[in-house]
Amino acid sequence: MPLPDLYGELAPWFHLLTSPEQEDYADEAALVMELLRRHVDGPLETMLELGSGGGNMASHLKRDLRLTLTDLSPSMLAQSRRLNPDAEHIEGDMRTVRLGRTFDAVLAHDAITYLTTEADLQAAFETAFVHLRPGGAAVFAPDHVKEAFELGSDHGGNDGPDGRGVRYLEWTTDPDPADTTYNVDFAMLLRDSDGTVRVRHDLHVLGIFSREVWLSRMRDVGFDAATLNDPWGRDIFVGTRPR
Numbered sequence: 001m002p003l004p005d006l007y008g009e010l011a012p013w014f015h016l017l018t019s020p021e022q023e024d025y026a027d028e029a030a031l032v033m034e035l036l037r038r039h040v041d042g043p044l045e046t047m048l049e050l051g052s053g054g055g056n057m058a059s060h061l062k063r064d065l066r067l068t069l070t071d072l073s074p075s076m077l078a079q080s081r082r083l084n085p086d087a088e089h090i091e092g093d094m095r096t097v098r099l100g101r102t103f104d105a106v107l108a109h110d111a112i113t114y115l116t117t118e119a120d121l122q123a124a125f126e127t128a129f130v131h132l133r134p135g136g137a138a139v140f141a142p143d144h145v146k147e148a149f150e151l152g153s154d155h156g157g158n159d160g161p162d163g164r165g166v167r168y169l170e171w172t173t174d175p176d177p178a179d180t181t182y183n184v185d186f187a188m189l190l191r192d193s194d195g196t197v198r199v200r201h202d203l204h205v206l207g208i209f210s211r212e213v214w215l216s217r218m219r220d221v222g223f224d225a226a227t228l229n230d231p232w233g234r235d236i237f238v239g240t241r242p243r
Contacts, residue, residue, distance in 0.1 A: 003073055005202045006186065007053070011075035013190060016158045016166040020056040020083060028109075029060035031230055032139050036105050039240050041135035046103045048131050050094035050124065051111020055080030058087055065105070070097055095123035103131055106138040113143045116181045116207035122217045125239070129221045132241040138223070140237040141230075146210040148235065149174065149182065163193035174208075182208050211235060 006014060036044055045066060052058055052069035053076050061067060067087040071077050077089045090099070094108060095115070106128040115121045128138040144150075151174065157167035167189045174182040184204040191197045211227055214237050218225035223239030230236050 004204045005200065006204075007073040007076050009075075010188075010190075010200065010202070011054070011073065011079055013164070013166055013188075014054045014076065014079055015056075015083070016160050016164060017168055017188070018054075018056065018156070019158045020054070020059040022056075025056050026060050027231070028141070029057055031236075032057070032061065032107060032141075033064055035139055035236070035238055036137055039137035039238055040104055041240070041243065042104070042133075044104050047105040047107060048099070048103045048128075050097075050106065050108040050127060051114070052077075052080060052089075053109075053111055055083045055087070057107070057109050058084050061107075062087060068099070068103070070094065071111070094127055095120055097127060099131060101131070102133040102136070104133060104136050106132055106136070107141075108138070109141045110143050112140055113206045113208075114204075116205060118180070118209065118213060118217060121207065121209065121213070122220060125218050125221045125223065128239070129223060129241060134241055134243040136241050138239045138241075140214070140218075140239070142208075142214075142235065142237075143206065144182070144208050145214065145235045146208055148233070149208055157189075163191075163195075165191040180207055180209060181205050 047065045048068045050070055052071050058067050058069055062084055069087050070090045070092040072093050074091055081089055152172050154170040159165040169187045171185045186202045188200045189197055215225045218239045225239045227235050227237050
């Protein structure tokens, strides 16, 4: 799949756009651990993250788990290695990567939202399933499901110790509600350490599916599947691999 500029050329700016120290990452990591402790049958020591990006979630989960982090973008893996030097990093597509070993848990956080067809979604579920030991559990955390999708906008950004800084506007739209995609446009102001500022636009095309599609596709690959709402009102999907 083509990568947005944020995960390629602009990857060195990623942790200024969204800092791993933001409170919501710690809160979401705590929720992931709570769900895994509730659903994993047996030891909970190892995790495979699919689409680990810049490693923001991993920076909190590594306190409790031994992590193997995979991502399609070598530039994002480079950012994550700086943040999580003790974790294993592997370049790979969540739809096709095969490591030949299993884990107690699998996580696909918001990166799974970049899958825009049901076939791609099921392929990622297959990847998660084959990398789980019997009794293991997977957590999938898309940004939206069809039934609860809302148009909107957001903004933010951070400054770094080297004088660089980012401010962004994020605009969520759905040009065709009948299909399985929606758009997120980022307008970014990037300030270099010498004080010069440039403007970049970056389009992210994301996938959106109904709860039933999520659950049925998970069950198709063998998961016992369930959904719940997180404290922010988003749908979280949990799949366990039967013993």
